[in-house]
Amino acid sequence: MAFALTPEREQQVDDILTRYPERRAALLPVLWLCQRQNGWISPEVVQYVAERLGLSTATVKGVVTFYTMFFDEPVGENIIWVCRTLSCDLRGGKAIQEHLENRLGCTAGHTSSDGKFTLLKAECLAACGQAPMVQINDRYYENLDVDLLDRIIDAHASKGCEAAASEFSSFATFGTPRGSSSAGGVTSTPPAPSAEAVRLASQPPPASPVDTTGEKS
């Protein structure tokens, strides 16, 4: 069946096209919109994007396969990326992965039998100071231990992605520079993600090419 974006997302495509001097430059943002809606980049999506942007399907497919985050196979409802690069591994990334594999009943690279979670290994996700960490859909969960991880997964399974994010997700944190004057106002404790931060993340401005809810409506 042919793929089509929702009217709101079509509107977003039109807006995205105004940002670049060349039509082709909209390819990544448009693929993102499609994946948000469809869950993965199916052959129908490739067809649609190629027609919308005036490219060949081979060109679109070539771009899709280059980038790790575009899925060319169906995936579960939630995607868990476990960072396994050095900084996370030094702080227990392997244990995090093993715990998830036991808990979900599938090895990395596969989807749990209930279709709720796809577990994937990731290369460095740029949260090294808060290792170990995982990314679930669009949000980071940092400074993990096995108990915290369990609560996060429980929250995703019972309350859904957004509620889990508002409870557990974090954004960048910062240490205290020695000798820095108080005028600098650097926090010694990481600011907790406020309700506003969560709202911001879950409701991006209409112009956004990135819909951060992780929904696949």
Added chain:
Amino acid sequence: MSEPFVALLTARYGVAEGWKLAAAEGAGAYQVARQALTSRQPAELKAEVKKANIRGRGGAGFPAGVKWGFVNPQEGEQVYLVVNADESEPGTFKDRSIMDLDPHRLIEGAIISCFAIGAHVAYIYVRGELAFSAARLEQAIAEARQAGYLGERPFGIEHPIDIYVHSGAGAYICGEETGLLNSLEGRRGEPRLKPPFPAVKGAFGMPTIVNNVETIASIPGIIEMGGDAWAALSRLPGDGGARIYGVSGHVKNPGLFEAPVGITMRELIYEYAGGMLGDRPLKAVIPGGSSTPVLDPQRKVDAPNEDHPLHKWHGQSEIDVPMGVDTYRALGTMLGTCCAIVMDDTVNMVDDCRNLMRFYKHESCGQCTPCREGTGWLADVLDNLCAGRGKPADVDLLVDIANNMMGNTICAFADGTAMPMLGMVQKFRDEFMAAAIRGLPEGVRHDESVRSIVKGSA
């Protein structure tokens, strides 16, 4: 030594909801941009940045002011500013904090930079994983546009400026500036041959300046203080200012710290990051992201000759040399992104090396044969060593492969793989030989599949 350092880049990190325009402006945001655009000339601004001696914060350490000087648009050419927020060098996590906690500083820096180099459009290329940061930036950009700081007449002057966020989709190589440009144009993120350099022929074939997030976020501070005063914050000549240091791995207090350029690795680990976890001995530290050759605190600087740039530190430990682009280059490593990965004595360097080479194997774009084959080969040889299937000759094979990758590819990715590989073998050869003979102790065999499994490759 001198008076306490006053945070600049991170000054607003502690401001409640500092990512919102009202809070950021309450703490001083956009005052510098307003003043710069309404009362100063682009040439003056460029001169200040040049005087500031700011070395690019993305890893290569190229002087940003010099880079800006390369832009010389011909008739009818449009200049672009591209902000590289594809932060993905293992160990590096500084740029995300700027986007999450003080996006208006980045936007203000981009506005001033656009004005200075004559650009009307800036793209901020954010790695795909950082959807939260991208959304926060977009929100901040929308607020700035609403307030009249962006758009047709920013601060009322006749120099339209627009900033757009462009999300990547998971590819380390898109942090390489020409790979990034290809990705921005909707292509596979394969790096381009240089020359032509982006400053001559970059985004959409037009002159383009590609700068790291932290570089651009430093611009308001430079313009406010003046280039000379800002440069003087540093403890080193020719490498100005202050920067964000990151520490991860086996330390008590991993995280980010803003400090002058030129503190030592020892200070960073033991004073800023609170010392080693469990007070265990420091075995090795990767100074600035995984592509920078490892430092061994047991090794002494060997610079008896008075002409040697490191003569001042002759006989001291490698970690007592001030952290600067030039000092670290003289030390045989690189400052890179200034985000250190610290390892204690429980770590096996062969296993660590394998972890990193697996990363490079996964992230090589595959365009050049030495890199595509070399990264995979290195990872495979290391797998064999770890699993006890290796032989002593494999250690020299690692060196041989790395040497054949260096300088033989389009971009610096292969060098960035080969250099740390060579450094590891050079400094910890005994451990590699031990692994070649006996394999690694139990419990280090990991399954090797990474993200690519989804692509059906495993």
